[in-house]
Amino acid sequence: xxxxxxxxxxxxxxxxxxxxxxxxxxxxxxxxxxxxxxxxxxxxxxxxxxxxxxxxxxxxxxxxxxxxxxxxxxxxxxxxxxxxxxxxxxxxxxxxxxxxxxxxxxxxxxxxxxxxxxxxxxxxxxxxxxxxxxxxxxxxxxxxxxxxxxxxxxxxxxxxxxxxxxxxxxxxxxxxxxxxxxxxxxxxxxxxxxxxxxxxxxxxxxxxxxxxxxxxxxxxxxxxxxxxxxxxxxxxxxxxxxxxxxxxxxx
Amino acid sequence: xxxxxxxxxxxxxxxxxxxxxxxxxxxxxxxxxxxxxxxxxxxxxxxxxxxxxxxxxxxxxxxxxxxxxxxxxxxxxxxxxxxxxxxxxxxxxxxxxxxxxxxxxxxxxxxxxxxxxxxxxxxxxxxxxxxxxxxxxxxxxxxxxxxxxxxxxxxxxxxxxxxxxxxxxxxxxxxxxxxxxxxxxxxxxxxxxxxxxxxxxxxxxxxxxxxxxxxxxxxxxxxxxxxxxxxxxxxxxxxxxxxxxxxxxxxxxxxxxxxxxxxxxxxxxxxxxxxxxxxxxxxxxxxxxxxxxxxxxxxxxxxxxxxxxxxxxxxxxxxxxxxxxxxxxxxxxxxxxxxxxxxxxxxxxxxxxxxxxxxxxxxxxxxxxxxxxxxxxxxxxxxxxxxxxxxxxxxxxxxxxxxxxxxxxxxxxxxxxxxxxxxxxxxxxxxxxxxxxxxxxxxxxxxxxxxxxxxxxxxx
Numbered sequence: 001x002x003x004x005x006x007x008x009x010x011x012x013x014x015x016x017x018x019x020x021x022x023x024x025x026x027x028x029x030x031x032x033x034x035x036x037x038x039x040x041x042x043x044x045x046x047x048x049x050x051x052x053x054x055x056x057x058x059x060x061x062x063x064x065x066x067x068x069x070x071x072x073x074x075x076x077x078x079x080x081x082x083x084x085x086x087x088x089x090x091x092x093x094x095x096x097x098x099x100x101x102x103x104x105x106x107x108x109x110x111x112x113x114x115x116x117x118x119x120x121x122x123x124x125x126x127x128x129x130x131x132x133x134x135x136x137x138x139x140x141x142x143x144x145x146x147x148x149x150x151x152x153x154x155x156x157x158x159x160x161x162x163x164x165x166x167x168x169x170x171x172x173x174x175x176x177x178x179x180x181x182x183x184x185x186x187x188x189x190x191x192x193x194x195x196x197x198x199x200x201x202x203x204x205x206x207x208x209x210x211x212x213x214x215x216x217x218x219x220x221x222x223x224x225x226x227x228x229x230x231x232x233x234x235x236x237x238x239x240x241x242x243x244x245x246x247x248x249x250x251x
Numbered sequence: 252x253x254x255x256x257x258x259x260x261x262x263x264x265x266x267x268x269x270x271x272x273x274x275x276x277x278x279x280x281x282x283x284x285x286x287x288x289x290x291x292x293x294x295x296x297x298x299x300x301x302x303x304x305x306x307x308x309x310x311x312x313x314x315x316x317x318x319x320x321x322x323x324x325x326x327x328x329x330x331x332x333x334x335x336x337x338x339x340x341x342x343x344x345x346x347x348x349x350x351x352x353x354x355x356x357x358x359x360x361x362x363x364x365x366x367x368x369x370x371x372x373x374x375x376x377x378x379x380x381x382x383x384x385x386x387x388x389x390x391x392x393x394x395x396x397x398x399x400x401x402x403x404x405x406x407x408x409x410x411x412x413x414x415x416x417x418x419x420x421x422x423x424x425x426x427x428x429x430x431x432x433x434x435x436x437x438x439x440x441x442x443x444x445x446x447x448x449x450x451x452x453x454x455x456x457x458x459x460x461x462x463x464x465x466x467x468x469x470x471x472x473x474x475x476x477x478x479x480x481x482x483x484x485x486x487x488x489x490x491x492x493x494x495x496x497x498x499x500x501x502x503x504x505x506x507x508x509x510x511x512x513x514x515x516x517x518x519x520x521x522x523x524x525x526x527x528x529x530x531x532x533x534x535x536x537x538x539x540x541x542x543x544x545x546x547x548x549x550x551x552x553x554x555x556x557x558x559x560x561x562x563x564x565x566x567x568x569x570x571x572x573x574x575x576x577x578x579x580x581x582x583x584x585x586x587x588x589x590x591x592x593x594x595x596x597x598x599x600x601x602x603x604x605x606x607x608x609x610x611x612x613x614x615x616x617x618x619x620x621x622x623x624x625x626x627x628x629x630x631x632x633x634x635x636x637x638x639x640x641x642x643x644x645x646x647x648x649x650x651x652x653x654x655x656x657x658x659x660x661x662x663x664x665x666x667x668x669x670x671x672x673x674x675x676x677x678x679x680x681x682x683x684x685x686x687x688x689x690x691x692x693x694x695x696x697x698x699x700x701x702x703x704x705x706x707x708x709x710x711x
Binding site: 050052055057079080081082083084087088090092094095096097098106107110111157160161164 | 514590592593594595596597598599600601602603606610611614615
């Protein structure tokens with residue numbers, strides 16, 4: 001079953017077109033990797049899926065993006081509700097300048113999810129456990145989140161995102177600022193999160209795409225060149241350009 | 252004469268730069284230089300200007316006392332007192348300027364002639380000696396210039412010295428000011444007990460006027476004159492009113508400019524707000540005294556309230572308007588510098604703009620905002636003109652914003668306006684007030700820095 005369907009998506013930054021007629025289906029409860037050289041539009045496409053491009057003044061999006069068969073690009077779409085359902089992890093860990101606890105409780109509080117203090121405590125603990133961070137921070141959840149290491153901060157951001165139980169999690173190069181050990185922990189976590197969430201991950205590392213994803217889309221110069229199962233893309237790509245990129249001939 | 256010598260030194264130093272450079276360029280045509288030609292120019296200019304200028308400065312400092320020594324050497328042996336000698340010397344000097352109108356004695360006339368003579372000799376020998384030193388040092392440096400003269404290092408050392416002397420001058424001036432405050436204050440407290448100053452409830456410095464100059468100092472007559480409580484209270488009260496106006500308006504407009512305003516609006520609106528900071532405080536002062544004060548009085552009358560034409564509210568309110576741009580502009584800057592990825596993180600959680608501002612951006616920007624507020628507070632405490640013009644000069648101890656009250660700075664103005672006599676408790680009271688103001692501002696700055704630092708440590 002397709003969780004997300006993108007049809008004829010074009011994106012412009014001012015006069016410059018960044019994405020050209022993207023059509024892509026994304027399956028539920030699978031990890032879809034978006035790969036391609038820098039500036040190919042993969043992050044721009046990712047930001048179309050929770051309308052984060054709204055934040056950028058000069059950015060214009062057209063086309064249809066359906067999530068659960070609902071077009072999110074309509075004028076009256078409630079962006080707050082959309083982003084509650086579609087969470088996002090960024091390239092650089094960005095914990096808020098608050099305590100670990102407050103970082104997690106932020107989402108449930110603004111969406112009115114927890115009714116009591118004990119319920120909130122449960123959400124915080126559960127989110128941290130799912131993000132494989134609980135054991136490391138349980139004695140200091142009232143200390144600032146910014147005091148954690150880079151890998152811990154990124155897992156804190158993941159815990160923050162899953163605290164409101166989004167159906168889809170978008171990850172924009174989540175490991176590019178992390179060391180190999182922290183990267184391995186996050187990759188393991190991604191595989192775990194797939195059970196409850198649909199995950200779309202933008203990555204520069206082809207080996208990471210091969211390790212964590214079931215489906216892969218290859219972008220080049222603002223166009224979606226090829227999309228299919230990760231196995232097929234890496235072993236037997238249909239397009240010459242994909243073949244060249246996978247084998248490291250450019251990009 | 253002095254300015255001519257000074258200008259000559261400067262001009263010669265400038266032109267020697269070109270001679271030095273030219274010689275270096277000539278050498279360069281067949282040998283490799285150790286530095287760029289301009290360093291040879293600087294080198295020669297420094298050798299030309301610095302020794303001559305130094306001698307010139309020292310000469311100017313010591314010349315008067317040396318001349319005085321020669322003139323008075325005839326008389327000091329007569330067993331005259333220091334004061335008598337001074338008086339005599341002043342007479343000699345005014346006679347030499349043809350401004351003396353007292354009794355002429357032969358001795359005086361002779362000394363005046365001698366004085367004029369000495370001055371002439373000193374003047375011309377100064378010109379000759381300074382210029383010959385200049386020529387000697389320039390010539391020495393010029394002949395020393397060759398392809399491997401070290402010129403870069405001496406120039407760098409000289410510049411380092413100039414920078415060092417500048418910062419030394421700044422520091423010494425500060426220390427000098429503090430000490431002059433301190434000494435005068437100590438003298439003040441020898442007459443007025445510290446306790447009476449700090450805890451006294453009455454401030455009537457005018458009472459000290461009444462004293463006959465010939466009367467001996469009697470500390471008891473100053474009781475109930477220099478009690479600083481009313482003016483300290485007035486200072487903090489007016490500052491409080493000002494901050495009640497400035498903090499909300501400044502902060503909210505700063506947030507609007509940083510987060511909501513379009514680029515175009517911000518481009519035009521921000522300079523307009525900053526113009527407020529460029530208005531001279533005396534303009535704010537008469538605005539408060541002539542417009543706001545009477546308006547509040549009329550408004551009060553129509554509401555059945557008794558409002559003094561010179562009220563703390565008028566002064567504080569206008570002072571608040573004056574401080575708005577500081578808080579608005581600074582908090583705008585700190586909010587804009589909060590990293591975009593924090594905003595993205597919050598928006599991606601489904602937070603609205605106001606939730607993001609309140610719960611993520613504001614806490615992140617808080618150290619800077621606290622800093623801007625404390626800066627505003629020190630402006631409010633140090634502001635003089637608005638209070639003098641709009642809030643009256645009577646130091647009432649009151650917490651009613653509709654009455655007039657006075658501040659430390661305004662009272663310093665009151666004390667020092669008109670004739671005053673040095674060494675009088677009334678004048679020294681100004682130094683005591685100045686020192687208190689200095690201490691309050693210093694403590695405020697230290698507190699501000701530690702608050703900001705503590706907060707930084709917590710979140711960085």
